[in-house]
Amino acid sequence: MRRPGPSPLLLPALFAxxxxxxxxCAARRPDAPRLLPVQDAGAYHGLPGEALLMSPEVQAVAWxxxxxxxxxxxxxxxxxxxxxxxxxxxxxxxxxxxxxxxxLPRDPAWLAAMTAASRVDEYPSLSRRAIAVANTxxxxxxxxxxxxxxxxxxxxxxxxxxxxxxxxLAGTPLYASHESADRAWVxxxxxxxxxxxxRTDIAWVDDDFARTFRTGAFAAVVRDGVSLxxxxxxxxxxxxxxxxLPVAERAKSAGDGSLTVMVPARDVLGRAVVRFAxxxxxxxxxxxxxxxxxxxxxxxxxxLGEPYGWGGLYMDxxxxxxxxxxxxxxxxxxxxxxxxxxxxxxxEPLDGESDAAKKARLLKGSVPFLTLVRKPGHIMFYIGxxxxxxVVLQTIWGLKTRRGGVEGRALIGRTVISTxxxxxxxxxxxxxxxxxLHSVRSFNTLP
Amino acid sequence: MRRPGPSPLLLPALFAxxxxxxxxCAARRPDAPRLLPVQDAGAYHGLPGEALLMSPEVQAVAWxxxxxxxxxxxxxxxxxxxxxxxxxxxxxxxxxxxxxxxxLPRDPAWLAAMTAASRVDEYPSLSRRAIAVANTxxxxxxxxxxxxxxxxxxxxxxxxxxxxxxxxLAGTPLYASHESADRAWVxxxxxxxxxxxxRTDIAWVDDDFARTFRTGAFAAVVRDGVSLxxxxxxxxxxxxxxxxLPVAERAKSAGDGSLTVMVPARDVLGRAVVRFAxxxxxxxxxxxxxxxxxxxxxxxxxxLGEPYGWGGLYMDxxxxxxxxxxxxxxxxxxxxxxxxxxxxxxxEPLDGESDAAKKARLLKGSVPFLTLVRKPGHIMFYIGxxxxxxVVLQTIWGLKTRRGGVEGRALIGRTVISTxxxxxxxxxxxxxxxxxLHSVRSFNTLP
Numbered sequence: 071m072r073r074p075g076p077s078p079l080l081l082p083a084l085f086a087x088x089x090x091x092x093x094x095c096a097a098r099r100p101d102a103p104r105l106l107p108v109q110d111a112g113a114y115h116g117l118p119g120e121a122l123l124m125s126p127e128v129q130a131v132a133w134x135x136x137x138x139x140x141x142x143x144x145x146x147x148x149x150x151x152x153x154x155x156x157x158x159x160x161x162x163x164x165x166x167x168x169x170x171x172x173x174l175p176r177d178p179a180w181l182a183a184m185t186a187a188s189r190v191d192e193y194p195s196l197s198r199r200a201i202a203v204a205n206t207x208x209x210x211x212x213x214x215x216x217x218x219x220x221x222x223x224x225x226x227x228x229x230x231x232x233x234x235x236x237x238x239l240a241g242t243p244l245y246a247s248h249e250s251a252d253r254a255w256v257x258x259x260x261x262x263x264x265x266x267x268x269r270t271d272i273a274w275v276d277d278d279f280a281r282t283f284r285t286g287a288f289a290a291v292v293r294d295g296v297s298l299x300x301x302x303x304x305x306x307x308x309x310x311x312x313x314x315l316p317v318a319e320r321a322k323s324a325g326d327g328s329l330t331v332m333v334p335a336r337d338v339l340g341r342a343v344v345r346f347a348x349x350x351x352x353x354x355x356x357x358x359x360x361x362x363x364x365x366x367x368x369x370x371x372x373x374l375g376e377p378y379g380w381g382g383l384y385m386d387x388x389x390x391x392x393x394x395x396x397x398x399x400x401x402x403x404x405x406x407x408x409x410x411x412x413x414x415x416x417x418e419p420l421d422g423e424s425d426a427a428k429k430a431r432l433l434k435g436s437v438p439f440l441t442l443v444r445k446p447g448h449i450m451f452y453i454g455x456x457x458x459x460x461v462v463l464q465t466i467w468g469l470k471t472r473r474g475g476v477e478g479r480a481l482i483g484r485t486v487i488s489t490x491x492x493x494x495x496x497x498x499x500x501x502x503x504x505x506x507l508h509s510v511r512s513f514n515t516l517p
Numbered sequence: 518m519r520r521p522g523p524s525p526l527l528l529p530a531l532f533a534x535x536x537x538x539x540x541x542c543a544a545r546r547p548d549a550p551r552l553l554p555v556q557d558a559g560a561y562h563g564l565p566g567e568a569l570l571m572s573p574e575v576q577a578v579a580w581x582x583x584x585x586x587x588x589x590x591x592x593x594x595x596x597x598x599x600x601x602x603x604x605x606x607x608x609x610x611x612x613x614x615x616x617x618x619x620x621l622p623r624d625p626a627w628l629a630a631m632t633a634a635s636r637v638d639e640y641p642s643l644s645r646r647a648i649a650v651a652n653t654x655x656x657x658x659x660x661x662x663x664x665x666x667x668x669x670x671x672x673x674x675x676x677x678x679x680x681x682x683x684x685x686l687a688g689t690p691l692y693a694s695h696e697s698a699d700r701a702w703v704x705x706x707x708x709x710x711x712x713x714x715x716r717t718d719i720a721w722v723d724d725d726f727a728r729t730f731r732t733g734a735f736a737a738v739v740r741d742g743v744s745l746x747x748x749x750x751x752x753x754x755x756x757x758x759x760x761x762l763p764v765a766e767r768a769k770s771a772g773d774g775s776l777t778v779m780v781p782a783r784d785v786l787g788r789a790v791v792r793f794a795x796x797x798x799x800x801x802x803x804x805x806x807x808x809x810x811x812x813x814x815x816x817x818x819x820x821l822g823e824p825y826g827w828g829g830l831y832m833d834x835x836x837x838x839x840x841x842x843x844x845x846x847x848x849x850x851x852x853x854x855x856x857x858x859x860x861x862x863x864x865e866p867l868d869g870e871s872d873a874a875k876k877a878r879l880l881k882g883s884v885p886f887l888t889l890v891r892k893p894g895h896i897m898f899y900i901g902x903x904x905x906x907x908v909v910l911q912t913i914w915g916l917k918t919r920r921g922g923v924e925g926r927a928l929i930g931r932t933v934i935s936t937x938x939x940x941x942x943x944x945x946x947x948x949x950x951x952x953x954l955h956s957v958r959s960f961n962t963l964p
Contacts, residue, residue, distance in 0.1 A: 171676060171824055172825045172930030173675075252742070254744060299700055305699075338782050338783070338784045343785055345785075384618045386618065481620060
């Protein structure tokens with residue numbers, strides 16, 4: 071006997087139930103992606119903890135290059151980047167619908183106002199040395215307001231503000247090339263990126279300050295959120311892994327492990343002045359740190375679990391900030407952008423390789439803590455292996471999921487240790503494109 | 518003949534189609550709520566544009582009260598608020614699941630760290646006069662990081678950071694009562710609210726500064742985003758409607774309509790110093806402004822269309838910031854909280870009234886621009902009537918919708934003019950609870 075299917079009377083109930091399921095989709099959270107149970111960056115490298123991953127000679131060259139790049143903005147007399155580079159946002163966003171802080175489309179007049187504020191025709195209007203006196207946002211346009219892509223799309227909307235370029239850590243030397251019409255924003259170039267920063271978060275640098283600040287001996291902050299209060303008791307800013315500050319000559323003999331550093335401050339006329347701050351033992355070390363697995367793991371472990379911060383929002387890190395900041399403490403230069411980072415050092419392309427071949431080549435050709443693994447738009451630290459699987463440390467927003475043809479994200483949202491196939495436990499993981507390994511394109515070993 | 522209903526073969530297709538509809542729910546945007554076509558705050562009051570809505574005597578009393586409250590923090594020698602008030606967030610959030618900037622639940626350790634940072638047992642640890650030298654966020658806890666409610670719920674997640682209390686405009690006198698453990702945050706009391714502000718955005722006020730700054734003559738900024746650059750060319754901050762600054766004595770005779778004002782700045786030791794800035798004609802007026810419909814409408818029209826900013830995020834306004842800032846230019850004090858605002862002046866309760874009766878009482882008993890209309894958690898300006906309908910100006914996030922039993926929001930997300938029944942055109946408007954008029958509880962006429 072043929073069963074007749076659901077009776078017509080059942081259909082309204084079915085519809086209502088499905089609407090509920092459907093409406094609940096925004097509330098559906100996939101199971102959390104499975105990560106490695108041991109979240110310890112020192113557990114996978116299999117090397118002596120004190121081994122030097124670079125020779126002192128190689129590190130010395132890297133550090134010298136780092137410092138040259140760090141202070142290079144102070145040597146400029148004209149901008150390094152032409153107008154089409156520094157104003158790229160104005161042209162790129164002209165064809166896009168941008169969404170504002172109210173999650174509604176921005177009026178085209180908004181971008182027109184940004185164009186006027188950018189004074190494109192008058193670029194460059196400044197040529198001054200400067201320094202960040204606060205941890206400050208580097209923006210694509212001269213505004214603190216956000217520009218999101220369509221917030222209804224997976225992986226868009228908050229926190230993906232496409233105007234947020236980077237965090238600029240306090241103490242970073244800058245070259246100021248331009249000023250916004252409202253004078254609230256200054257276009258600057260730094261070691262790792264360029265963009266607009268708040269006028270009140272930088273100070274002008276004169277010869278005297280530049281000479282004093284470039285002592286030749288630097289301290290690397292080795293813990294996130296270290297409060298820096300000067301010798302007059304005035305709070306200046308917080309130090310993070312990635313913060314580099316000159317060591318004050320007079321403190322070299324302290325001996326208890328504390329370091330006295332120079333911190334830049336801003337006087338009432340907006341000029342940089344040197345202040346001094348003492349950093350407690352263990353919160354900073356002479357830079358660059360010895361390139362040992364123990365030191366890399368110590369810093370990496372202090373980043374583990376910290377929330378993801380697109381472009382440095384909320385002073386959190388995204389994928390490429392994690393790699394840049396960690397490497398900086400060891401004196402190795404990385405630019406801010408993940409695809410640029412992947413071009414440095416010894417690059418091994420993996421295009422066209424099978425997943426198994428990628429793993430084999432990674433395991434064979436990588437150096438824990440010195441190898442970066444790239445997929446388009448993302449970068450990870452190779453930190454060793456487990457049971458024949460490459461292990462990476464990464465700051466990641468989430469994994470692509472797909473259900474009923476609709477894309478979503480299984481959130482990770484922090485700095486974690488995983489294989490290259492996290493989320494294999496997820497029923498909805500987009501396969502194969504949601505599997506990290508599948509999209510890995512190359513790896514490169516620094517410096 | 519009885520039709521057998523959909524065949525079993527059709528069901529998978531039906532499911533797939535409904536899943537698509539379901540998954541699309543996050544992408545479904547209701548039609549935009551209908552507002553009044555004439556977005557001009559001067560079009561509804563029906564009064565002579567130059568009429569005085571308050572007598573000079575009444576306004577003088579209000580202004581004197583405003584100034585007393587504005588500077589009252591500088592007269593304090595101990596905090597006005599006890600520990601259970603200023604640390605309310607620590608107890609309130611202890612029972613709640615908070616979501617972080619990565620849209621994932623915060624670990625309970627996070628609130629424990631906030632408790633330690635707040636140094637509750639040592640409150641009050643400071644007693645100093647201060648002033649805001651930047652437009653700065655007033656926070657419930659000493660952190661710039663957010664705490665959202667469940668982002669999957671309608672009207673939650675970004676931008677509803679429950680730690681964002683208010684924007685504090687530059688130039689606001691403060692009483693500093695406490696410091697965070699990391700010294701980055703100071704607990705302050707102001708004319709309108711209390712909370713934590715960034716240490717670097719305030720400066721200490723001494724007798725000399727206090728005496729100089731309290732000239733007795735003040736300018737009200739009457740346009741949002743007026744750049745204030747001092748006489749040495751140093752950008753200080755932006756002025757907004759609601760910004761009040763002392764007029765410099767020496768400038769009284771300028772005559773061209775420009776005003777020279779005092780702007781507070783911070784010296785290298787964190788002390789407040791007076792600087793001077795000239796404001797172009799039309800960007801500021803002597804405070805308080807004459808309480809005429811034309812003046813109210815001029816300021817209100819400059820706020821129209823501006824995006825909604827929860828707690829002053831991105832220097833935008835929410836409902837109660839709009840009412841507070843607009844009234845401030847006319848010398849009328851309002852606290853920051855909408856329910857507190859609704860208790861001032863001549864209050865007329867509307868509980869238990871029918872919608873028709875509410876309208877009739879509003880039309881009869883309101884004064885355009887001086888009457889506030891309250892529903893729980895929201896406040897609006899009464900600005901007149903059209904075709905027998907009360908007309909309000911309000912900054913509003915959205916209207917509650919309901920579909921298939923699931924709550925949503927029809928976004929407005931800005932400052933608009935509407936009747937008390939906007940969104941009547943929406944098929945999904947939650948009825949009756951999504952109709953503003955239905956929830957209106959009282960109105961009150963200032964001062």
